[in-house]
Amino acid sequence: MKSTLHTIHSSSFILLLIVCLSLFSCKEEEIKTINQVDIDLGYSFQQNADSLFSLNKLEDAFNKYLKSNQYFSNTGSDTSITYNNLRIASIYLLIDDPNSAQELVTRELPNIDTKDNSFKVYIYNTLAICFTELEDYQLANTYYDQSLAFSTTETEKNILKNNIASNYISSEQYDQAIGILNTIINDESTNNTPVLKARILNNLGKALYKKDPSKGLEQLLEAYQIRLKLKNNEDINRSYLSLAEFYLLNNNLKEAYSYANKAYIQTAKTDYKKDKLLALGLLIKTQNKQNSLYFSEYIDLSKAIYSESLKTKNQFAKLRYDFDQHLQEATKLKIDLQQSELISAQNKNAFLFTLILLVVGGVILSFIYYKTKQRHRLEKIQQSYLTETRISKQIHDELANDVFNVLTYIQNFNLEAAETKKHLLLDLESIYNKARNISLAHSSVTTDETFATYLTTLFNEYSTDTCQIILSGIDSFDFNCLDKNQKITIYRVIQELLVNMKKHSMATIVVFKFSENKKMLQIFYSDNGVGIIQEDLKTKNGLLNVETRIKNIGGSFTFDYENKLGIKYNILIPKKNYV
Template sequence: MAITQKEQGDYYGAQETSLQASTYLDESNPEHRIYLSSNYNNLASATDFLKDYKNAISFYNSAIMFSNDTILTHIYKNNIAIAYQNIGQYDKALDILYELNIQTTNKKSMEYARVLSNFARFKWHKNKDYNPIAEFIAALKIREYEKDLWGQNASFSHLADYYITQKKDSALFYAERMYEVAERLQSPTDRLKALHKLIELSPENSAKAYFRIYQQLSDSVQLARAAAKNQFALIRYEVEKNKADNLLLQKDNAEKTYKLTRQRVITGGVTILFVVFTVTGTFYYKKRKQRLELEAENQIKANKLETSKKVHDVVANGLYRVMKEIEYKQVIDREYTLDKLEEMYNKSRDISYESEEGVKTDQPYYERLNQLLKSFSNDGREIFIIGNEAELWKSIGEQSKEHIRQVVQELMVNMDKHSQAENVVIRFEKKGDHLSINYSDDGIGIKKDTPHGNGLTNTVSRIKSLSGKIIFVDEMVKGLKIKITIPFL
C-alpha cells in the first residue's frame, strides 16, 4: 500500500503507511531484511519527494543497513548523494559518487552511466565554469545502447538544464527529446517536467500549445492524486471494523470466563475459605484490570473506526460522485467542478481537525508552527518567519493557540493556491496585551472588492471568535499584506 501511495503521488500517506508497516517487521529476523530494506527505501523516497532531505538521508542509510543486494545498495547511495546535492553539500555528494565509481567495475553498465552523469552534474552545480557535456554525452550513449529509457530521460533533462544559459536552441532540442521519452515511458510527472522546459524555451506559438497540454495534464494528475489519497479508505474501514468486532468478542469471552471461575471458587467449601479468598481476590483484580484495559483499547479502536467511516462516507464517496459527473458529462463546468472539489477538501480538512483535537504532543507549539509554515516552501518560494519564539506563546491558552494555528494555516493554503508568490514573510509580535501577526507576500494580490473564498472567510470567522481584528492592506502595488491583532486569552 505504501509503495502504491508513493507512486500515485500521495507522499504523506506513503510515509504514514510505511511507518505502520515497520511495526510488522522484525529487525533481528534475517528473513525480514529484504522487506526492511525495501520499506526504508520507500519511506526515504517519499520523504525525498517532500524535500525533507535530511530525514530522507537517514532513511536511505537504514535501507543500506538491511540491504543484501549490491546493486540496490549502490542505488541507495546514489540517492543519498542526490539528497546531499539538493541541500548544497556538494563535497559529500561527490565523495559518495567517487566511491561508487571505484566500486563499479563494468564501465559500460547502466549503473556506471548513472554515477558518471550525476558526478558531472554535481561538479557543474558546484562550479558553474565546469563543462559537464563530455560526461553527459558518454552517459547518454551507454543508456541508448542499453535501451535504458529512464536513464535517457534523466540525461536529456541534465543536458537541457546545462544549455539553458549556454545555447537555448540546444536546450530546446534536448527538452523535446526528453518529452518524447517521457511519453514513451507514460510518466505524467516527467512529461510535466519536460513541458515546463518546453514552455520556457519554445517560440510563443509553440509555447502556448505546450502550455495547454501542460494545464490539461496537470489537472488530470492532481485529480488522480486526490483520488489516490482515498483509495485505501474503504480497506482501512473494513480492517478497523473487524478489529473492533474481535475486541468485543474477546471482552465477552473474558467476562464469561471470569463469572465461571468465580462460581467454582464459591462452591469450594468453607474449609479452605482463607486460601480461596486470597486467590479469588488476586484473580478478580487481574481480570478486572484486563477488562478495563480491553474496554479502553476498544474505545480507541471505535474512535479510529468512526474517523475512517467519516473519511469513507464524506470524502471518498464525494470524490466518487464528482468523478462520475465528469465521466458522464460531455461539457464540463470547470467552476462547478472546482467548487465541488473544494467542498470535499474542506470536509476532509474538518475531519482531520476533529482528529487532531484529541492528539497530545510533547513538541513545543512554536516548533509545530514553524514546521507548518516551512512545509509551504519549495524551490520557487521562500518562507521567512520572524518572532516565532517559545516565550511569545506562554501567555496564550491551548485552545486559542490551536485557533491561531488554523488561522495561519488558512493564510498559507490561500497563498499556495492563489498568490503565485515567491517570497512570503510572517512576523509575530507581542504589543501590550495583544498578539500581532503581520503577513506579506509578493504575489498577485487581491483586487479591491473581490469577494473572499471559503478559506479567507473561515480565517476572518476564526479571528472574530478570538475577539481579534484583521485588516487587508490594499494600497500595495504588488502582493498582499494582512495585519491581524488578537488579545492574549
C-alpha cells in the first residue's frame, strides 16, 4: 500500500467542477449540432456512468463511459470524450492499474492547450497520481507542478502541494516535504477544510519522525483528534498506522502494538484490504509472540490482494478489448453500407464517362511518361559523356605528362643518389595529390546537416598562400531550405568555378558572398584575375556546364564580362518551397 492513495480522493472537487462544465457549458455549445440524437444518448450514458461511479459500481460505470464515448465520437464532442476518459482513468487507478490509466490520459496531452483550465488541472493531476503509483516520484511532482500552475483556488493549490510533499516523503526528501507543509499548514483555506488540515498535519508528522524519530508526535495526535471528530473511518485508520509506525521507530512496542491493533480491528470491519495488510505488517514487527498467526494471515492476505487485483485488471482489459472490437465492427459495417449506397447510386452513363476519361487519361499519361523517360535517359547519357570527357581531359592534362616526366627522370638519373630519390618522391606525391583531387571532384556529395562544413572544406582546399578565398554569409545561411539536388548542384557549380579560377584567372583574391531572401538564395562570385573575353565564352565548357546545372534546378547564372579586371558571377537559386 503506497502512501499516496489519498490523492485519488483529494481530486474529487476537480471532478465536480468538470461534471458541471461537461453537463452544462459543453452541452449548451453542442446542442445545436446535427447529430442531436447521438449527443443526447452520449450525455444519457455519461450521467448514468457518473451515478454508478459514485456508488462504486466500477464495472458498470466503465461500460457506460465507453458507450458514451461511442456516441460522442460520432459528433466530434472532444470535451465530453476527454471527461469520460479521465473518469475511466480514475477507475483504472482504483483497481490498481496505473499503467492503463497513464496510457489513456497521455492521449489527451497533444491537444491539452485547447482545453479549459479545469481540464488541464485534472489531466495533470491524474498523470501525477499515475506516476506516484508507479513510484516515479520525480515525474509525478513535475505533473503536480503543471497542475498547480492552472489551479485557481487556494484549496486546490494546498491539496496539490500536500500531494507533492507526500511524494517527497516517499522519496526520503524530508526537508523539502517539511518546507512545503509548513507553508500551508496555517493557511486560511486549510483551516477552513478540516479533512485537508488533518492530512497535512499527518504528512508533516510523518516527515518529521522519519527525519528524527523523536519529533512529529504532536502533529500526528492533532491530525488524529480532527479525524475522530469528523468520523472519517478511512482517515482515522491512516492515523492509527502513522502512530504505530512512530512508536515502532521509537522502540515503544506497547503503544505501537496498540495502534497497529486498532488499525487491524478497524480494517476488519471494512473492505480496506491494503490498510489491513499494513496493519498486519506492523503487528508482526511489534510482537515477539504469536508471530506465526499474524505472519500466516499476512501471507494469505497478500496473495488474496494480488489475485483479486490481477483478476480485476484482466476483467477490465477484456471489457475494453470487447468494446474496441465491437466498435471496429460497427465502424466497418457503417463504412460498407455507405460504400454500397454510393455504388448503387451511380448510373450507367456516369460509369461510361468515367471509363472513357480513364482510358484517355491513361493514354496521355503513358505518352508523357514515355517522352519524359526518354528525355531523362538522353540527358543522363549526355551528362555521363560530358563527365567522362572531362575526367579524360583532366587525366591527360594533369596526370599523363607528369607520369611521362617521372618515367623519363627514372631512366636518366641515378636513383641511388639521395637528391634524386627526394626529387622522385616529390614528383610522385604531386601526382598522387592531383589524382586525389580528380577523385574528390567526382565523388558523392554530402547533403545532410553537415553540408555547410563540407562546402567550407572545398573552399579551404583551393585557398593557398598565393590565392586567398574570402567567404561572406555562409555561416548564417540555412542550407536546409534547399533539397538534395540543389545542394549537389551548388557544390558542383562552386567546384567548377574554383577549378576555372585556379587554371585560368591567376587571381590572388576570390570572394564568395552568400545571401538570401524569402524565396531565393544568391551566390555572388568575384576575383581580381585576368577576366574573360566574350568571344571565349563559347569555348568555356566549364561555364556552359555551370549554366546548364543552374537552369536544371530553376535558377539563373549571369556574369559580367565587360569588367576589365577580374570577373563577377551572380547565381540565383530558388528555395525548395518556391521551385
